[in-house]
Amino acid sequence: MLGNKDPLDFIDYIRDNPDKFWTLFNQHMTLVIYAVIIGLVIAVPLAILTSRISWLEKPMTWISNIGQAIPSLAVLALMLPWLGIGFKPSLFALSILAILPIFLNTLVGIQSIDASVVDAANGMGTSDAQLLRMVQLPLAMPFMFAGIQTAVVQSIALATLAAYIGGGGFGDWILQGLAVRNFPILLAGAVPVALLAMAAEILLGGIRRLVVPKGLTVQ
Amino acid sequence: MPSQMQYLLDNPERVLELTWDHIQLVGVAILVATAIGVPLGILIHRVRWLQLPVLNLSGLLYTVPSLAFFAILIPYTGIGKTTATTALAVYSLLAIVRNTSAGLDEVDRASVDAANGMGMTAFQRLRLVELPLALPYILTGIRIATVAGISIAAIAAVIGAGGLGRLIFDGIRTVDANRIIAGSIMCILLALIADFGIGRLSLLIRRDLRASAERGS
Amino acid sequence: MTYNGILQLNGCLFWKRDCHAFSLLRPTIPSRHPNNEDVVMGKGVCLLLPMITLENVTKIYRADGHTTNAVENVSFTVNEGELAVLIGPSGSGKTTTMRMMNRLEEATSGVISVNGRNIRSMNVVELRRNIGYVIQQGGLFPHFTVAENVSIVPRLLGWNKKRQRQRAEELLALVDLDPSVFADRFPRQLSGGQQQRVGVARALAADAPIILMDEPFGAVDPITRNQLQRWLRQIQRDVRKTIVFVTHDINEAFLLGDRIILMKDGQIQQNGTPADLLRHPASDFVKEFIGDEFALQALEHTYIAELATTEVPAMPDDGLVISGDLSIPEASREITQSESTGHEGFWVSNGNGEPDGYVTYEEFASVISEGIASDVENENRDEINPELIGKENAKPDAISPR
Numbered sequence: 001m002l003g004n005k006d007p008l009d010f011i012d013y014i015r016d017n018p019d020k021f022w023t024l025f026n027q028h029m030t031l032v033i034y035a036v037i038i039g040l041v042i043a044v045p046l047a048i049l050t051s052r053i054s055w056l057e058k059p060m061t062w063i064s065n066i067g068q069a070i071p072s073l074a075v076l077a078l079m080l081p082w083l084g085i086g087f088k089p090s091l092f093a094l095s096i097l098a099i100l101p102i103f104l105n106t107l108v109g110i111q112s113i114d115a116s117v118v119d120a121a122n123g124m125g126t127s128d129a130q131l132l133r134m135v136q137l138p139l140a141m142p143f144m145f146a147g148i149q150t151a152v153v154q155s156i157a158l159a160t161l162a163a164y165i166g167g168g169g170f171g172d173w174i175l176q177g178l179a180v181r182n183f184p185i186l187l188a189g190a191v192p193v194a195l196l197a198m199a200a201e202i203l204l205g206g207i208r209r210l211v212v213p214k215g216l217t218v219q
Numbered sequence: 220m221p222s223q224m225q226y227l228l229d230n231p232e233r234v235l236e237l238t239w240d241h242i243q244l245v246g247v248a249i250l251v252a253t254a255i256g257v258p259l260g261i262l263i264h265r266v267r268w269l270q271l272p273v274l275n276l277s278g279l280l281y282t283v284p285s286l287a288f289f290a291i292l293i294p295y296t297g298i299g300k301t302t303a304t305t306a307l308a309v310y311s312l313l314a315i316v317r318n319t320s321a322g323l324d325e326v327d328r329a330s331v332d333a334a335n336g337m338g339m340t341a342f343q344r345l346r347l348v349e350l351p352l353a354l355p356y357i358l359t360g361i362r363i364a365t366v367a368g369i370s371i372a373a374i375a376a377v378i379g380a381g382g383l384g385r386l387i388f389d390g391i392r393t394v395d396a397n398r399i400i401a402g403s404i405m406c407i408l409l410a411l412i413a414d415f416g417i418g419r420l421s422l423l424i425r426r427d428l429r430a431s432a433e434r435g436s
Numbered sequence: 437m438t439y440n441g442i443l444q445l446n447g448c449l450f451w452k453r454d455c456h457a458f459s460l461l462r463p464t465i466p467s468r469h470p471n472n473e474d475v476v477m478g479k480g481v482c483l484l485l486p487m488i489t490l491e492n493v494t495k496i497y498r499a500d501g502h503t504t505n506a507v508e509n510v511s512f513t514v515n516e517g518e519l520a521v522l523i524g525p526s527g528s529g530k531t532t533t534m535r536m537m538n539r540l541e542e543a544t545s546g547v548i549s550v551n552g553r554n555i556r557s558m559n560v561v562e563l564r565r566n567i568g569y570v571i572q573q574g575g576l577f578p579h580f581t582v583a584e585n586v587s588i589v590p591r592l593l594g595w596n597k598k599r600q601r602q603r604a605e606e607l608l609a610l611v612d613l614d615p616s617v618f619a620d621r622f623p624r625q626l627s628g629g630q631q632q633r634v635g636v637a638r639a640l641a642a643d644a645p646i647i648l649m650d651e652p653f654g655a656v657d658p659i660t661r662n663q664l665q666r667w668l669r670q671i672q673r674d675v676r677k678t679i680v681f682v683t684h685d686i687n688e689a690f691l692l693g694d695r696i697i698l699m700k701d702g703q704i705q706q707n708g709t710p711a712d713l714l715r716h717p718a719s720d721f722v723k724e725f726i727g728d729e730f731a732l733q734a735l736e737h738t739y740i741a742e743l744a745t746t747e748v749p750a751m752p753d754d755g756l757v758i759s760g761d762l763s764i765p766e767a768s769r770e771i772t773q774s775e776s777t778g779h780e781g782f783w784v785s786n787g788n789g790e791p792d793g794y795v796t797y798e799e800f801a802s803v804i805s806e807g808i809a810s811d812v813e814n815e816n817r818d819e820i821n822p823e824l825i826g827k828e829n830a831k832p833d834a835i836s837p838r
Contacts, residue, residue, distance in 0.1 A: 069410040071370035074403035077387045081396030120575025123540055123648070124589055124638075125564030134588075138579050157284035161374065164391055174290050178378065183294055190290035197282040213579035215622035 010187035021192075027087075027168030028193070031159040034091055036151050039098030044144065046099075047106035048132065060107075067100050072158055080165055090167030094155050101150035109143025110136055142212045149204040156197045169193075225397050234386070238405055241382035244300065244375065245368040248307030252364060256312045257357065260319025261345065270320065277313040285310070285371045289378045303380035307371055311364035315357070322356025323349055351428055358421035365417060369410045373402075383409070487516040487646060487678040488537060493546030495532050495702075506532045508702040509546070514695070516645075519672055519679040521693035523686065525725075529702035530682045534648050537680060538567045550646065565589055568639025568647035568677075572654045574631045576623040582608070582634050583619035589642035607637040610671065629660035636668070640675065649681045653688070665691050686726055691805045698722055710801040714771060723772045740767045743803060744784040744793025756782040757791050764804065771800075 014021050050056045076093045083089035113136060121135050137144075163171025170193040177186025263269040288306045296302045326349050334344040350357075376384025386402030389395070495507040507529040514520040522530040535541040536548060539560050548555050555563055568589075576585050584591075586607055587600035595603070605615040611633040623631055632652055639647050653661045669692055672679065683689055689696050690710045698705040698713065705725075706718040717723045741760030751757075756774055758767050771782065781800070784793030 065414075066411065069366045069407075069414045071373045071403075071406045071410055073370065073373040073384060073387060074406050077391055077399045078403050080391055080394070080399055114573070114575075114578075116571055116573035116575040117577060118575075119540070120569065120571055120635075121577070123538055123564060123567075123569030123571070123575075124592070125561045125566075126592060127561050130592060135577060153282045157282075157286075160284040160286045164377075164388070171286060174286055175377075177290065178298075186290050186293065190287040194283040194287045194291065197284055197287075198279050201279060201282045215577075215579040215581070215624065218622050218624060 009184040010191060013184040013188040014192070017188075021188075024168065024170050024172055024189070025192070028156070028159050028170050028196070031087070031090055031094055031162060031167060031169060032152060032155040035094035035098045035155045035159075036102075036148065038091075038095040039102050039151050040148065042095075043099045043102035043147070044106050047103050047110060048136075050103075050107055051110040051136075060103075064100060064104050072097055072154075073161060076158065076161055076165060085166035087167055090159070090162035090165055094158050094162065097158060098151040098155055101154065102144070102147040105147025105150070106140060106144045109140030112143065113139045138213050139216075142208060142216075145204070145208040145211050149201065149208060152200050152204060153197055156193065156200060160193050170196075234401060234405060237381065237383050237385055237402075238409065241369070241372055241384075241406075241409065244303060244372045244380060244382050245307065245365060248304050248368055248372075249311055249361065249365055251304070251308040252311035252315050253361060255308070256315030256360075257319050259312070260316045260357075261323065263316070264320045264323040274313075274317055274320070277316060280309060281313045285374050286377070289375060293378065298379040300380050302378060303372065303375035307368050307375070310371055311368055314364040314367070315360040318356045318360025318363075319353065322353030322360075325356065326352045354428065355421055355425055358417065358424065362414060362417040362421070365413045366410050369406065369413060373406050487518075487551065488514040488680065489547075489549045489552075490533070490536075491547045491549075493533070493536060493543045493548060495529070495536060495541060496544045505702050507536070507543075510699075510702070510704055511546075512697055512704065512707050514678060514680060516678050517676040518694045519681060519692055520695045520697060521689040522680060522682045522697050522699060523684060523689045524699035524705075525684065527701070528699040530684075530699050531650055533699070534650060534680050534682050537646075538564050538569060538648060565592060565642065566644045566646070568642075568644045570632075570635045570639045570647065570649040570652045572651040574623070574635045574655075576631055576634060576638075578623055581620050581622055582613075582626070583615070585623065585634060586637045586641050588638060589644070593642060603641055604637075607640055608634075610640070611637045612667065613637070627660075628656040629664060632656060632664060633667075636671075640677075644677075646678045646680070649679060651683055652681075654683075661688075668692060690801065698725060710805065711797040714768065714801055715797040717772055727769055727772050740764065740784050740795065741786070741793065743795045743799065745795070746793065748783065748792060748794040751783050751791050752779070755779055755791070757785050758782050760784045760786055760793060767800075768804070 046060075050060045072093075075097060076090070079089035079093050083092060117135065117139075118131070121131050126134065159167065159169045160171040160174065163169055163175055170189040173185050173189025174193075175189075177183065177189060259273070263273050285306065288309070289302055292302045292306055296305060330348055330352065331344065334348045339347065372380070372382050373384035373387060376382050376388050383402050383406050386398050386405070390398030390400075390402060490513075491511050493507060493510045494505070497504045497506055510529070510533060512520075522534055524530050532541055536543045537550075537555070539555060550558075550563075550567075576582075577588070580588070583601060583604040586604040587595075590600045590603055605619060608615040608618055613630060613633055618626070618630070618634075623634070626634065632655075635652065636649075639649075653664045656664065665688055672692075681688075681692060693710060695708065696710055696713055697707045700721055706713060706722050708716070713722060713726060717726065740758055740762050744760065756771070756779070758770055762770065780798075781794055781796035783791035784795060785791050786793070
């Protein structure tokens with residue numbers, strides 16, 4: 001194995017290739033952010049709709065459960081025959097996969113609201129939009145955020161794989177390192193992305209705690 | 220469609236061989252993870268202050284992308300099955316530890332008191348009362364870990380661990396849609412069968428437990 | 437109860453005031469409505485408008501091939517300023533009936549009108565904003581402060597923040613919750629009874645003329661419940677809203693109701709004043725419902741002789757005579773079990789069997805409700821034992837007071 005030296009050499013490698021590093025970083029984060037935003041835009045309205053239309057709930061939950069079991073590499077790879085390689089197919093796959101956790105969590109969040117609160121709100125004459133804005137979204141926010149947290153971390157992982165179908169990102173260095181059997185390059189891709197994922201988890205977890213409405217936690 | 224299924228039909232032995240590889244990979248990892256995870260779960264259930272750090276740490280490790288995890292292990296455990304299994308085991312730990320601990324938490328206080336009152340040692344109580352009652356949770360943890368493991372094991376093919384991922388990556392490399400589809404479908408099937416199968420199994424075990432509890436044994 | 441006496445007279449007194457009786461859609465600054473005395477003494481004039489009218493209202497649920505007639509052909513009118521109690525056993529359709537008034541349930545057939553307007557023709561959101569709504573579990577928004585909860589409907593109506601806050605503080609004071617202490621707390625931090633009062637304050641906030649209450653005091657302990665009942669009675673004297681109140685507790689109905697509508701299996705069994713129900717029960721069911729449910733423990737220390745006035749009208753042949761040494765619960769049982777007569781009251785006999793006292797049914801019903809109200813304060817009262825309610829063995833040990 002070439003480069004069987006001190007694995008910490010990867011730090012030097014990064015230092016020697018800053019432009020490439022930041023390019024990969026940008027590619028990676030672009031994929032993640034776009035995917036999560038698209039996921040949000042589709043999943044949240046979908047969850048709200050499902051909570052309103054009772055017969056939707058069963059099929060949607062069923063689909064979500066199946067969706068959760070499907071290996072994500074398969075989803076990514078299946079883009080190839082029909083959409084080719086590059087940024088767009090990667091984004092497509094990541095978006096679809098981001099929808100799932102956001103949808104599930106938001107739905108649970110909405111359903112967890114005490115039925116009597118919703119009844120009182122209806123009885124007082126809130127319109128649908130007001131009910132959503134004033135009651136359901138604020139109270140479902142912590143759950144929704146947990147979904148976003150999961151979606152982000154998941155997307156970071158998948159964006160790593162997306163390098164395989166031409167999506168760029170840190171996965172490029174990992175694959176390169178594997179191909180030429182070079183540790184520093186390998187780790188130069190792997191360690192930053194690992195740190196990125198952990199940082200995202202911690203950061204978003206912190207924000208989530210801030211997003212819980214005050215009235216739910218006071219003593 | 221038939222043309223896409225062609226690969227499966229042309230190479231059944233290869234597909235089956237890879238499937239078996241895949242199952243082995245995940246199976247070993249789950250076994251190891253259960254062997255370590257269940258005791259660990261029991262430990263953190265007992266020693267309260269360990270709960271937060273252990274769960275947080277494993278939660279954090281879980282967020283690391285699998286490819287990156289494999290890559291980081293490679294300098295130490297080389298490429299191939301060992302690395303893959305190790306990483307898979309670590310990933311599975313989270314679900315199993317968390318669910319074991321939660322399951323033990325959910326055990327009815329009254330049963331625990333009764334067991335103590337009867338003079339059982341902690342170990343006996345664990346074996347006869349707590350673990351059986353926490354079993355549904357533990358099995359759920361194993362199910363989640365297995366399904367996730369099948370997904371991650373597919374990725375492990377890229378570091379030489381074999382399995383159905385091999386089909387997928389070869390397909391990507393040679394731009395062969397058939398292989399990609401074959402690999403993907405088998406993976407999906409495997410995951411769904413595992414999800415369903417373990418779910419059914421835990422239902423059966425629960426029914427068994429309830430029956431024996433009612434018989435008073 | 438005097439108010440109901442006026443209703444039963446065929447006269448109508450008119451009063452002019454800046455009132456929302458004429459426009460459902462215009463909330464106004466709270467006005468002091470003339471109270472009973474003003475009306476009786478002829479000060480000012482009042483227009484007794486029917487506020488809510490139900491005509492042949494039916495609600496049918498269809499699920500999985502089963503049809504349930506939750507409410508069947510129900511018709512009644514609630515007049516302005518009345519507190520009408522919808523009461524009955526579980527499944528009687530009382531809650532469904534109430535919920536049809538603000539269209540949380542839509543009637544399958546029949547017409548519900550508020551102020552003469554069919555509510556079906558109104559925008560449902562606007563309708564609800566003009567009707568206060570209080571439910572058993574409170575339904576306070578956990579993520580809003582108490583003040584924000586109270587001022588929700590004003591907020592929906594677009595009042596400015598300052599006015600919202602002012603109104604919230606006014607109402608909190610009205611419901612005996614010190615604004616400086618409670619306004620910025622969250623519902624979690626309040627006790628059950630306090631949360632219920634916030635719920636009522638919330639319903640009063642936009643000064644809606646009608647308030648619907650669905651077992652609002654059901655979820656708190658009996659002592660708090662009694663306090664809340666007496667407190668609502670007091671408030672209603674001041675604000676005189678049109679209230680529709682659902683309960684299964686006959687005590688509550690007698691205590692609070694100007695009118696009682698007893699329902700069973702989706703149909704009305706009787707619609708009348710508390711005195712009506714006592715004096716002219718329309719069926720055996722009504723008799724049983726009142727008789728069995730009446731928690732009259734506290735009144736057992738009171739005997740009929742004490743109530744009797746000495747101005748005794750001449751007793752007709754079919755007048756009802758009750759022995760003066762009967763306690764109120766016993767007398768009440770006798771009354772409900774006896775045949776109804778056309779008279780306004782009953783005669784009380786002394787030790788010699790001579791009718792030398794008289795009690796009107798109005799008076800009797802009012803004493804009973806007062807008795808329940810003062811239940812908690814009565815030092816001599818026994819702990820209300822639910823098992824003894826309605827049992828024949830609840831005879832007091834005390835010697836006859838005479």
